[in-house]
Amino acid sequence: MTDKEIEEGNQLMLQFEKRGGLLPVVVQDVHTKQILMLAYVNSEALQKTLETGLATFWSTSRNELWTKGMTSGNTMKISAVLIDCDQDALVYLVEPRGGACHTKNENGEARKSCFYRQISEEGYLAFLE
Amino acid sequence: MTDKEIEEGNQLMLQFEKRGGLLPVVVQDVHTKQILMLAYVNSEALQKTLETGLATFWSTSRNELWTKGMTSGNTMKISAVLIDCDQDALVYLVEPRGGACHTKNENGEARKSCFYRQISEEGYLAFLE
Numbered sequence: 253m254t255d256k257e258i259e260e261g262n263q264l265m266l267q268f269e270k271r272g273g274l275l276p277v278v279v280q281d282v283h284t285k286q287i288l289m290l291a292y293v294n295s296e297a298l299q300k301t302l303e304t305g306l307a308t309f310w311s312t313s314r315n316e317l318w319t320k321g322m323t324s325g326n327t328m329k330i331s332a333v334l335i336d337c338d339q340d341a342l343v344y345l346v347e348p349r350g351g352a353c354h355t356k357n358e359n360g361e362a363r364k365s366c367f368y369r370q371i372s373e374e375g376y377l378a379f380l381e
Numbered sequence: 382m383t384d385k386e387i388e389e390g391n392q393l394m395l396q397f398e399k400r401g402g403l404l405p406v407v408v409q410d411v412h413t414k415q416i417l418m419l420a421y422v423n424s425e426a427l428q429k430t431l432e433t434g435l436a437t438f439w440s441t442s443r444n445e446l447w448t449k450g451m452t453s454g455n456t457m458k459i460s461a462v463l464i465d466c467d468q469d470a471l472v473y474l475v476e477p478r479g480g481a482c483h484t485k486n487e488n489g490e491a492r493k494s495c496f497y498r499q500i501s502e503e504g505y506l507a508f509l510e
Contacts, residue, residue, distance in 0.1 A: 259484050260484070261506065262498075262505050262506045262507070262508075263505070263506065264500060264504050264505070264506060272401065276405045276419060276470075278407045278416055278419060280416060284414075285413075285414030285415070286414070287407055287409060287416070287463075287472055289465065290405060290407060290465060290470040302500065302502055302504070332499050333499065333500040334416075334496040334498065334499055334500070334509075335496065335498050335499075335500055335506060336418065336419060336495040336496050337482055337483065337484045337492075337495045337497070338495075341405075341419035341495075342500075343416055343496050353466055354466065355388050355389070355466045363466075366465040366466045366467075366470075367463040367464065367465050367472050368466070369391075369463065369464050370461050370462065370463055370464075371393060371427075371431065371462040371463070371464055371471075373431055375393050375431070376391050376392070376393070377390065377391040377392065377393060377464060378391070379391075380463075
């Protein structure tokens with residue numbers, strides 16, 4: 253498996269072993285382009301995502317397959333799955349149904365994105381919403 | 382350190398140990414919202430990023446601090462650094478100068494984004510450009 257095959261080929265050669273068995277997935281709203289969350293997949297989670305069209309991950313806290321929204325109802329319909337040059341990172345372009353985050357805003361609603369705070373130059377966190 | 386402090390606080394409590402010492406960083410173009418690349422940081426790389434205003438990472442292949450563009454000239458000026466609910470993933474919002482990817486397109490230019498291929502339902506890779 254050469255760099256050229258990985259970078260310029262049309263064959264899927266996911267580099268799981270390079271990253272300890274799991275690859276990071278950036279979840280992006282296909283319409284607004286907002287980054288909603290970052291999670292991880294193993295081979296099974298990616299395969300289920302491609303088969304069902306619903307964003308599925310490997311939960312690193314529960315150590316189990318996790319189709320987003322099966323409990324909360326806030327599923328994410330897959331529009332496309334992108335892969336990077338090194339084949340060790342993915343992007344799920346999704347149509348989210350409800351908020352992506354498990355945390356809630358001041359109105360008690362699931363936050364749209366997990367990235368709701370900014371790090372200041374002094375190292376403090378400022379809320380964006 | 383409670384979940385509430387991590388999720389709702391204004392103190393930086395990066396969860397490096399949860400992710401084997403390095404945290405993933407999604408790099409997003411602040412103007413077009415395109416996702417350009419995914420890389421990793423340790424504490425030193427994040428601190429340098431905040432101090433210099435230039436996107437800096439920990440290179441997992443070379444095992445060294447890596448300020449993007451120091452060799453190629455394709456630096457990335459930081460517009461904001463976002464952090465997620467669990468404090469174990471970051472977003473760099475940047476103004477890129479030149480392509481983000483180390484690979485080149487058919488015109489010999491650095492590709493704008495590392496995510497230039499899409500995974501088809503059959504598991505093949507299709508070039509987006």
